[in-house]
Amino acid sequence: MSYRVLFVTAEYAPLAKTGGLADVSAALSRYLHARGDDVRVFIPLYRRIAEQPFERRPVEFLQNLGLSLGGQEYRYSVLSGRAPGSSLELYFIDCPALYDRPGIYTTEPDEHRRFVLLTRAAFECSQRMGFAPHILHCNDWHTAFGPLLLRTLYAWDRLFSATKSVLTIHNIGYQGIFSALEANALGLGEASWLLHQEDLAAGRINSLLHGILYADLVTTVSPTYAREICTPEYGVGLDGFLRVRGDRLVGILNGVDYEEWNPATDRHLPLHYSRDNPAGKAAVKQAFAERLRIAAGTDTLFVGLVSRLVAQKGIELLPMVLPSLLRARSIVFVAVGNGEPRFEESVAALQRAFPERVVYHRGYSEELAHWIEAASDAFLMPSLYEPCGLNQMYSLKYGTVPIVRRTGGLADSVSAYSPSTGQGTGIVFDHFDAPALRWALDATLALFARKDHWQRLVANGMAEDFSWTRQGALYIDQYRRLVGPD
Numbered sequence: 001m002s003y004r005v006l007f008v009t010a011e012y013a014p015l016a017k018t019g020g021l022a023d024v025s026a027a028l029s030r031y032l033h034a035r036g037d038d039v040r041v042f043i044p045l046y047r048r049i050a051e052q053p054f055e056r057r058p059v060e061f062l063q064n065l066g067l068s069l070g071g072q073e074y075r076y077s078v079l080s081g082r083a084p085g086s087s088l089e090l091y092f093i094d095c096p097a098l099y100d101r102p103g104i105y106t107t108e109p110d111e112h113r114r115f116v117l118l119t120r121a122a123f124e125c126s127q128r129m130g131f132a133p134h135i136l137h138c139n140d141w142h143t144a145f146g147p148l149l150l151r152t153l154y155a156w157d158r159l160f161s162a163t164k165s166v167l168t169i170h171n172i173g174y175q176g177i178f179s180a181l182e183a184n185a186l187g188l189g190e191a192s193w194l195l196h197q198e199d200l201a202a203g204r205i206n207s208l209l210h211g212i213l214y215a216d217l218v219t220t221v222s223p224t225y226a227r228e229i230c231t232p233e234y235g236v237g238l239d240g241f242l243r244v245r246g247d248r249l250v251g252i253l254n255g256v257d258y259e260e261w262n263p264a265t266d267r268h269l270p271l272h273y274s275r276d277n278p279a280g281k282a283a284v285k286q287a288f289a290e291r292l293r294i295a296a297g298t299d300t301l302f303v304g305l306v307s308r309l310v311a312q313k314g315i316e317l318l319p320m321v322l323p324s325l326l327r328a329r330s331i332v333f334v335a336v337g338n339g340e341p342r343f344e345e346s347v348a349a350l351q352r353a354f355p356e357r358v359v360y361h362r363g364y365s366e367e368l369a370h371w372i373e374a375a376s377d378a379f380l381m382p383s384l385y386e387p388c389g390l391n392q393m394y395s396l397k398y399g400t401v402p403i404v405r406r407t408g409g410l411a412d413s414v415s416a417y418s419p420s421t422g423q424g425t426g427i428v429f430d431h432f433d434a435p436a437l438r439w440a441l442d443a444t445l446a447l448f449a450r451k452d453h454w455q456r457l458v459a460n461g462m463a464e465d466f467s468w469t470r471q472g473a474l475y476i477d478q479y480r481r482l483v484g485p486d
């Protein structure tokens with residue numbers, strides 16, 4: 001027997017991605033599919049997906065359906081199609097009134113309705129497909145009402161009588177808070193008393209909180225982050241609710257899709273290399289330096305960054321630390337990222353100040369992300385918090401030494417290199433401040449100058465394995481715990 005999984009998510013790589021949620025949704029659902037589970041993935045047909053040229057077709061019996069949210073009637077249809085490079089069929093909710101917009105996310109007042117509709121449509125389509133999931137797997141605030149809807153609005157339907165719900169928290173910093181005046185949009189009717197009453201009285205509804213309260217199991221994307229979010233420092237107001245979930249809160253480190261992130265096969269690179277044949281990395285560095293028109297010889301430490309530019313990622317530390325290093329040492333810094341204008345501006349200012357040593361691409365570029373991973377000697381992730389983080393794991397595979405703060409998934413995937421034992425995979429610092437980051441960069445430069453240590457450090461990282469075959473199995477353990485043997 002295999003599991004039937006209803007998987008609902010706001011992002012799916014490569015079709016609709018702003019960050020790691022997309023990578024993880026795609027990789028985990030494909031892992032389940034490859035294992036023989038019947039996984040049905042529901043995502044919105046955003047404009048940017050509709051504009052992409054891949055094959056999809058209307059699902060005949062799921063056309064022109066109606067759903068009323070807070071007295072407003074929405075019409076939607078369902079299309080199905082395969083994501084590029086996969087045999088897994090995805091279900092796209094085509095509701096132009098909500099999804100035919102420029103971005104994946106918006107700041108418009110109906111933002112919560114866009115994802116409540118997605119969640120409810122996933123239930124209603126399951127009903128019409130006669131699909132009785134063992135597991136309803138929701139992700140982040142967008143689909144966090146799934147567990148409560150399962151216990152209320154859809155509880156009458158025997159199709160769902162054995163369904164257990166899982167909420168995976170990819171980032172507790174985003175909670176989907178909206179006005180209590182919109183309570184009706186959830187369609188809970190008399191069951192509205194199950195909404196968190198104090199919040200309601202204070203005029204707000206917190207989407208993520210309801211997932212935490214009502215899911216049969218809450219998971220998050222690393223064991224350390226699972227502990228951290230139970231503390232006031234990292235819980236963003238939800239730590240008390242998480243503490244009472246006890247062993248119903250589990251941390252599972254994300255995996256890496258090595259078909260996409262592998263220097264031996266990377267389709268974005270003209271040259272390839274691997275652990276057994278590491279020489280090609282220097283050639284990639286050289287080729288990238290030429291492309292960027294910067295001088296970066298073998299003795300120049302090439303530091304990369306690929307990131308959403310938001311407070312979470314520790315971008316504020318860069319202008320405090322990098323200028324003095326760029327002035328004094330042989331180092332170049334190459335970054336791709338976008339996000340908050342103040343951070344974009346601070347990285348752009350670095351580039352203006354050091355035009356020969358800093359290259360910044362303000363924006364999103366899959367191709368550049370792969371080049372930076374491959375060409376850099378070291379990769380910077382000084383995160384304030386990091387639920388899991390994927391780039392440090394990509395870096396390890398690419399022989400690029402991660403410089404990380406010891407938090408969340410960074411702490412679980414990178415170990416500090418010790419010159420005396422030769423063990424360890426990266427440079428790890430503790431405090432979120434400029435001196436600590438400066439220390440980490442100095443330590444990196446010192447090791448970089450000792451080629452014997454550097455080679456050892458790089459080789460240790462390249463030997464690591466964060467494949468989904470390992471990490472996915474941990475999700476199966478949890479599914480089994482909820483519904484019994486598969």
Ligand code: ADP
Pocket residue numbers: 018019020021023306307308336337338363364365366369388389390391392
């Ligand atoms: P988060 O989900 O918090 O952004 P992760 O490290 O889990 O952090 O995942 C980020 C993902 O998004 C990685 O696959 C990374 O390569 C990608 N990414 C982030 N910013 C950019 C960008 N500007 N251009 C290309 N890829 C990006």
Ligand code: GLC
Pocket residue numbers: 019020021024170171221254386387388389390409
């Ligand atoms: C979030 C987190 C990131 C994590 C990703 C996928 O966006 O910020 O750390 O890797 O989700 O789970």
